[in-house]
Amino acid sequence: MTTAPEHATSPIKRVLANAGQLLSGRVVNAVVGLAYIALTARSLGKEAMGVLVLINAFAQFLGEVAHFQSWQTVLTYGTGPLLANERVKFQQVLRFSLLLDGISGVLGVALGVAGAWFFWNELRWPEGMSGYGALYALSIPVMSSATGVGLLRLFDRFRFLAAEQAISSLVRMIGCGICALTQAPLPYFLLAWAAGTFASFFYVASIAIWDLNRRGLLKGFSLLGPTSRDMPGVWRFAMATNFSSTLDVGFTHVLTMVVGALLGPAQAALWRIGKQVADGMAKPARLMVPALYPELAKMRASGGQQAMTKLAVQIALLGGAAAGVLLLVSLLAGRWILETVMGQAFGAAAGVMNWQVAAAAIGVMTLPLEPMLVSMRAAGAALVVRLVVVICYFAALVPLITRFGLTGAGAALVVSALAMAIGMYLMARRRLARLAAEDDSARTTKDDEGPKYDHAHGV
Template sequence: MGAGSQLNQERSAEASEQVFRRVLVNTGKLLGGRTVNAVISLGYTALAARALGVQPFGILVLMHAFAQLLGDVVRFQSWQTVLQYGAEPLQERRIGEFQRVIRFTAMLDVLSGVAGVAIGVAAALLFAGPLGWEPAQAPAAAAYATSVAIIVAAAPLGLLRLFDRFDILAGQAVVISLVRLAGCGLGLWLNWSLGPFLLVWAAGTLAGFLWMCGGAWLELRRRGLLEGFSWGGSYRIPQPGVWRFAWATNLNATLGTAFTHLVTLMVGSVLGPSQAALWRVGRQVADAIAKPAKLLVPALYPELARLRASSGEAMMWRLAVQIGLAAGGVGIVLLVVSTFAGAPLLRLILGAGFESAASLMTWQVAAAVVGLIALPLEPLVISLGHAGAAVRVRVVVAVCYAIALPPLVRRFGVEAAGASLLAASIALALGMLVLVLRRRGRSA
């Protein structure tokens, strides 16, 4: 019994290491694509800025940001539903059930796309002034808001993650940027105005969508998963709680995306635009530090879904610990660099006026490091079927932070926003940890 138990532990450890290496490899593919994309996007941004000038280019950025934010808010995060409910039927070759998952998640994308376009077009026309563009530019903004229908599509994303085709996903951002680079180069040469540049931006989004859908469709056909497929088939997934899961993941992602912009607005409304600028600079640096490690999350979700369908929860917890230690270790090193070299780096890159953001940036980087250490907890909670509990934890933390932030900032200044962010990150991490430990206690 002792020898057999030891052999099983060794096999389990070896399997865990293989999964961990696969997560790192897939993260590397995404990081490579993001790195190439960052260089190309800098090129097309520079071309558009030169062609349009500061004010029109700012309008372009605002219209694009509005569409992106709206897409993030209305999107159903159908890729998570694909992973949660498609991994087991795929593994067991229950093709009919898997095709229902495809139809259901595609329906989610269509519903969120219709809602997003309706809200976007109406808001672009009715609230032109508050959103940053002139009433005369509202029709162009409304036309660009229709790109939300493409932005929200996430079912193909989930399929490619489930099929482990991160190479195709890495190419999507590059395709988008190459189309925009070519269009912006032509626009600079032909001296285009704002309207054609909006078409270029939308064309890039459409090209990325077609790339992703084409890749997912070819992979479905290669695996024989389209046999007998029809869009007229059943859309009902037999597992309980599908709609509850879809709404919970939508709300959870919305909180994470919208709250970032809300805090910046709060700091600006209380302390003025200069302090908001310092906050934004620090937040961008913290986000840049955390970004490579956060790319572990897209690679982590499909592995957790596969482990849940096959190996059970013990392997899921082991993988979560490995990811947390790896991401947290990198984050702590970067926190040390930020603490001791933050001010000189800000002065070198942005100028002397931004050097005062160094101490604020340290708070923000510390909060990011806490998030990196806790990185696998929320995916683990959601993959174990407790998306609603994860949302409740995030809502409680977000509401407490939003209520406490204005009076703290008025009393203690912008540094209080950084300290509060760190406290909120710790509270969120502890809340997710409690959910994980409670689940582990039940299954022990």
């Protein structure tokens, strides 16, 4: 078994270097992603585009609900065995992660198909679209190649991860281009979007298997064997990270469905278009997060709490600078960007997009906080923060949308992002203080024991 190579460079330089590798692919993805969105929007119009957006949001929501964040399990529990050359233990972590992915896939498809058939009317889908929605739900198991992503992050294979979303967007763009040229109806655009999801999954899985084999980590591996044995708390960790991720989609896919249910597919399309552009603007800064997790996991495994804090502060300062630029661009050029890329009809999304960019900017400024909590195995603390914020968020969401429309939804998003940032900061500070106290206690105990007398050697 080959261990991960040691790097002489500082953690912040490694994070930025890995984020830079991801950025090279995400720049392509941002351009290609806007291209397939634009092709879809211009070909279908606001109403049909809104229906596609609602079906996609429904499937992605269920995918996020069902999917365990097994990549976090790979990083948190697999880093130690990898560094210690414990191949069998590492294979156990891998087996457990694959088990989580299998459970996720079966559950996601079951919920997706049932939901499409029985709740299409409540979701504001047109009559006759339930069958297409059920077929689209078959892509739920491959919407997240979680174990593969975790392995490639652990192995510092960020240059391969850089192409993951670009491949998905490229396949979608080609498919949507064909649909646009042939004036195909909505179901064929759904097929093109699903094809991109499958392409991305198989790409990541293939690279991960190749790298595992190259490192000798598949030698003697079997899907049958121990999973959670001798890994105390791993199921609790998996459930907490899954639930936290599920709550996170309340700010994405669930909100799109709520907007569609209350305001109709056309307004859902405007919301989704604005969110797509806002997320695309924030993406370069957010790429530091996947590059941050492996560094924090390695620091936690070696007891480097002070180094973790220093790295988080450095990332926060960089994120703050990026956040200011994002908001300025949105305020000055948001409408022009939307009308140029999506068409005149979608310029109306500019107002709500400013709110969405502001929320994204707050998230960028505080992006190291949740990775720190997860790396310190305090995923439960992050979950508590998300749970409280999401409950308050959805309690206020329907009245705000009913009274203020898309502006109300955008304002709620900003307030919830701010509350999330404050909560994560307080939890991270509390956890770091506890770890520091434990380290001080351990050092004091060791000093009190003093040197031991060795009778055999007289020392």
